[in-house]
Amino acid sequence: MEPHKLYFLFSLLFLLAAYLLSSFQLKPSTATLMNLINRNLPLFKSISSEEEEVRTYIVHVLPPENANEFLTDDERLKWHMSFLPESHDSSGEPRLIHSYSHAISGFAARLTPRELKAMEAKEGFLSAYPDGEYHPTTTHSPKFIGLIEGSPGLWRDANYGKGIIIGVVDSGINPTHPSFNDDGMDPVPPGRWKGSCNFTDPNHHCNKKIIGAKGFNGTQRNPPLSDDMKHGTKVASVAAGNFVEDAEVLNNAKGRAAGVAPLAYLAVYKVCFTTCRDSDVLAGINEAIKDGVDVLSISLANKATIFNYELLTKGAFTAVKSNIFASFGAGNEGPSPGTVSNLAPWVMTVGASTVDRTLTAMVKLGDGRELFGQSGYQTSNAQGGIFYPGGQDAAAKYCWSDDLPKNKVKNKIVLCHSRGNYYDVEKGRLIEFLGGAGLVLLNNETVGSITTPQIHYLPASYLSFSDSAKIIQYVAGSRSPRATIEFKGTLIPGLSPAPVVGAFSSRGPSNATVNGGILKPDIIAPGVNILVALPTPAPGPRVPGSSKKFTWASGTSYATPHISGVAALIKAVHPDWSPEAIKSAIMTTANTEDNTGKKITDQTSNPAGLFEVGAGHLDTREARDPGLVYEKGDAQQRYDDYVSYLCGLYENYQVTDIISSKRRVDCSKYKTMRPEELNYPSIGLIMGLTESSRKMERVVKNVGVARSTYRVKIVSEADEVEIQVSPDNLQFRELNERRSFEVTIRAGSRAGRGRSYEARMIWERELGPEDTGDKYVVMSPISVAFT
Numbered sequence: 001m002e003p004h005k006l007y008f009l010f011s012l013l014f015l016l017a018a019y020l021l022s023s024f025q026l027k028p029s030t031a032t033l034m035n036l037i038n039r040n041l042p043l044f045k046s047i048s049s050e051e052e053e054v055r056t057y058i059v060h061v062l063p064p065e066n067a068n069e070f071l072t073d074d075e076r077l078k079w080h081m082s083f084l085p086e087s088h089d090s091s092g093e094p095r096l097i098h099s100y101s102h103a104i105s106g107f108a109a110r111l112t113p114r115e116l117k118a119m120e121a122k123e124g125f126l127s128a129y130p131d132g133e134y135h136p137t138t139t140h141s142p143k144f145i146g147l148i149e150g151s152p153g154l155w156r157d158a159n160y161g162k163g164i165i166i167g168v169v170d171s172g173i174n175p176t177h178p179s180f181n182d183d184g185m186d187p188v189p190p191g192r193w194k195g196s197c198n199f200t201d202p203n204h205h206c207n208k209k210i211i212g213a214k215g216f217n218g219t220q221r222n223p224p225l226s227d228d229m230k231h232g233t234k235v236a237s238v239a240a241g242n243f244v245e246d247a248e249v250l251n252n253a254k255g256r257a258a259g260v261a262p263l264a265y266l267a268v269y270k271v272c273f274t275t276c277r278d279s280d281v282l283a284g285i286n287e288a289i290k291d292g293v294d295v296l297s298i299s300l301a302n303k304a305t306i307f308n309y310e311l312l313t314k315g316a317f318t319a320v321k322s323n324i325f326a327s328f329g330a331g332n333e334g335p336s337p338g339t340v341s342n343l344a345p346w347v348m349t350v351g352a353s354t355v356d357r358t359l360t361a362m363v364k365l366g367d368g369r370e371l372f373g374q375s376g377y378q379t380s381n382a383q384g385g386i387f388y389p390g391g392q393d394a395a396a397k398y399c400w401s402d403d404l405p406k407n408k409v410k411n412k413i414v415l416c417h418s419r420g421n422y423y424d425v426e427k428g429r430l431i432e433f434l435g436g437a438g439l440v441l442l443n444n445e446t447v448g449s450i451t452t453p454q455i456h457y458l459p460a461s462y463l464s465f466s467d468s469a470k471i472i473q474y475v476a477g478s479r480s481p482r483a484t485i486e487f488k489g490t491l492i493p494g495l496s497p498a499p500v501v502g503a504f505s506s507r508g509p510s511n512a513t514v515n516g517g518i519l520k521p522d523i524i525a526p527g528v529n530i531l532v533a534l535p536t537p538a539p540g541p542r543v544p545g546s547s548k549k550f551t552w553a554s555g556t557s558y559a560t561p562h563i564s565g566v567a568a569l570i571k572a573v574h575p576d577w578s579p580e581a582i583k584s585a586i587m588t589t590a591n592t593e594d595n596t597g598k599k600i601t602d603q604t605s606n607p608a609g610l611f612e613v614g615a616g617h618l619d620t621r622e623a624r625d626p627g628l629v630y631e632k633g634d635a636q637q638r639y640d641d642y643v644s645y646l647c648g649l650y651e652n653y654q655v656t657d658i659i660s661s662k663r664r665v666d667c668s669k670y671k672t673m674r675p676e677e678l679n680y681p682s683i684g685l686i687m688g689l690t691e692s693s694r695k696m697e698r699v700v701k702n703v704g705v706a707r708s709t710y711r712v713k714i715v716s717e718a719d720e721v722e723i724q725v726s727p728d729n730l731q732f733r734e735l736n737e738r739r740s741f742e743v744t745i746r747a748g749s750r751a752g753r754g755r756s757y758e759a760r761m762i763w764e765r766e767l768g769p770e771d772t773g774d775k776y777v778v779m780s781p782i783s784v785a786f787t
């Protein structure tokens with residue numbers, strides 16, 4: 001066998017392993033698909049052949065009617081055990097995996113379907129779900145969202161997040177990374193923090209930055225917390241990485257790195273081991289609530305958009321009720337519509353977009369044209385004739401076939417279609433092995449303009465779909481096509497508009513059966529080619545002088561901690577603000593335009609819709625001082641509203657389950673509320689085309705200037721929908737005063753069935769002649785779909 005064939009075989013195996021390893025990040029594994037299928041099966045019908053198969057269930061139970069609502073740990077454990085047949089199963093494994101005290105009223109246990117069925121008859125049993133899996137969804141970005149060191153703004157006002165605790169529920173952390181140094185930090189005040197530090201590695205310790213670390217891996221006690229999945233460290237560094245002076249990615253992008261809330265505390269909950277099980281994630285959320293975090297950052301998404309099964313957002317309900325702000329990734333299943341995860345209205349659902357930085361690797365064609373590609377590794381320039389295996393054969397197109405002949409590759413720039421993952425790197429290694437000069441990776445139409453360059457061993461450049469078409473056309477029309485790859489380092493601002501919605505970022509509309517049509521995602525934040533901390537130096541080219549402590553990463557996983565960090569900063573400025581107020585502040589001050597002053601676009605270079613951007617792009621410049629916030633009543637009233645909203649969509653027992661109530665919810669005691677009536681900072685409405693109109697109330701609280709008058713403006717691009725707001729002005733005399741108004745929406749004469757339309761509602765503060773106060777702009781997206 002020729003040596004390169006041997007190498008090819010070896011690579012194939014390696015690739016397979018790499019693919020299996022990487023697949024959890026982007027696609028559901030077969031196991032998960034099975035889970036999703038199983039989840040849709042009626043759970044309590046007889047499952048004959050599987051009668052005896054033990055698996056983990058998350059069981060929701062109600063306390064005995066006359067019991068004290070606050071059980072001691074001991075009482076709770078006993079009560080949970082009382083549902084189980086015996087404490088160990090036939091194989092000697094303990095039955096009880098987690099006994100939840102805060103996140104839900106219930107426990108996780110190993111049972112056979114037969115045993116589960118028996119449990120169903122017990123008093124207090126409410127529901128059970130088979131355990132499923134969640135998937136991790138993958139610095140200049142603080143500056144891009146308006147955080148600038150030493151300048152007036154949110155960073156300075158919030159003292160970089162000092163005093164706020166961000167809980168990251170993910171795959172663990174390497175606490176020795178320089179991003180987690182505790183320079184400039186104070187010890188957490190006594191009484192403020194109930195967590196503890198459970199690192200098992202003798203070289204890993206908590207400090208003034210990482211104040212808590214715990215792991216949940218089924219019944220294993222005190223599991224190791226190291227980040228073998230290389231996800232949690234990256235996420236934590238974006239949310240609250242401290243300043244690091246000499247950050248670089250393979251000697252490129254040199255400078256000072258920082259997370260969004262660089263002086264916030266971090267509490268780490270490792271719940272992803274080889275996978276992230278629902279039962280463990282819930283245990284992490286449970287512990288975070290108990291320990292006293294202020295913000296929960298969860299970069300995990302489950303593809304199942306079935307409300308009852310979105311266990312994480314269920315756990316988050318209790319968190320939000322306990323005044324904890326919770327942000328979740330929208331998922332990486334874009335660009336198809338209807339892919340968004342984490343749909344509950346009490347969480348912030350975050351999509352991902354680009355920043356204004358290009359990791360430039362220019363491709364110069366023989367005819368003089370220049371195509372601006374990107375490369376994760378900037379090395380020495382390369383040039384040569386072009387070899388494009390192309391053709392119809394998919395394997396050939398991806399340069400992944402047996403007939404990548406050495407004589408055609410040697411000294412050539414090879415064009416290959418990109419797979420957008422580690423496959424690309426492996427085929428680069430093969431081309432390098434065969435003597436190729438360089439590699440140009442081509443985008444397909446689906447991912448369009450969004451390139452997420454990997455770190456290659458040879459000179460490489462990733463091209464957008466339109467530039468890919470240009471180079472293919474050039475090769476087809478030229479006798480001896482040639483190209484040069486030229487590295488120009490990181491350019492700020494980059495070459496295309498920013499932000500642009502990431503092709504992979506999951507899109508709305510929400511599944512209306514699930515959340516009634518609440519507009520999701522709520523917002524987009526930087527999540528494409530983000531500088532993140534690496535738990536261990538990554539493989540890749542040998543680059544003398546590089547510490548390999550940082551890399552580039554993409555995904556809604558990295559957009560989410562941007563929002564968590566900003567929520568922590570706002571909380572530092574306004575310690576008394578509710579999660580709803582913080583969410584409103586972030587949403588109503590989001591930017592709807594890009595850095596060229598045009599409407600934000602997506603990977604197709606066309607204007608993005610509300611189902612892609614929600615309220616728009618995170619912009620911290622106004623977020624600490626939004627003028628008005630959408631917040632109604634006190635915590636109890638907001639809680640009642642969520643229940644009213646859920647009662648409009650679900651049966652009593654389902655509502656009890658979703659909000660993890662300790663008492664059976666009786667919806668007849670609540671005023672039923674339609675989804676659009678929830679006091680949300682956006683409006684997502686689904687209505688019949690022939691319905692006369694829909695009315696919804698909104699309540700805003702004045703957090704800006706005491707004496708203020710606001711006037712409303714509706715901006716809509718189409719006259720297919722009529723929107724009226726009454727009254728059209730709101731007068732405030734003091735701070736924290738609330739005013740309500742009513743929005744009436746009806747179909748215009750040109751509205752079409754099955755279509756959706758968008759508009760924005762903008763409240764603007766009027767400035768009197770001697771008024772030097774802020775002119776606030778409070779903007780909400782409105783999406784109306786006609787059925």
Ligand SMILES: *[C@@H]1O[C@H](CO)[C@@H](O)[C@H](O)[C@H]1NC(C)=O
Nearest residue numbers: 217218219220223224273274
């Ligand atoms: C997590 O638990 C599983 C058993 O459920 C075990 O096989 C695995 O080794 C544990 N992981 C770690 C890192 O300890």
Ligand SMILES: *[C@@H]1O[C@H](CO)[C@@H](O)[C@H](O)[C@H]1NC(C)=O
Nearest residue numbers: 196197198214215221222223
């Ligand atoms: C943390 O460590 C303490 C003390 O060793 C132990 O009691 C506790 O169970 C551990 N918690 C977790 C979640 O591992």
Ligand SMILES: *[C@@H]1O[C@H](CO)[C@@H](O)[C@H](O)[C@H]1NC(C)=O
Nearest residue numbers: 305306307338511512513514
């Ligand atoms: C929406 O959720 C419902 C209820 O869980 C489910 O039956 C349906 O298939 C989902 N629809 C889509 C389009 O995913």
Ligand SMILES: *[C@@H]1O[C@H](CO)[C@@H](O)[C@H](O)[C@H]1NC(C)=O
Nearest residue numbers: 418419420421444445446447
């Ligand atoms: C387009 O490319 C992406 C990776 O960049 C890949 O995930 C996706 O499956 C491709 N789509 C099609 C239709 O080939």
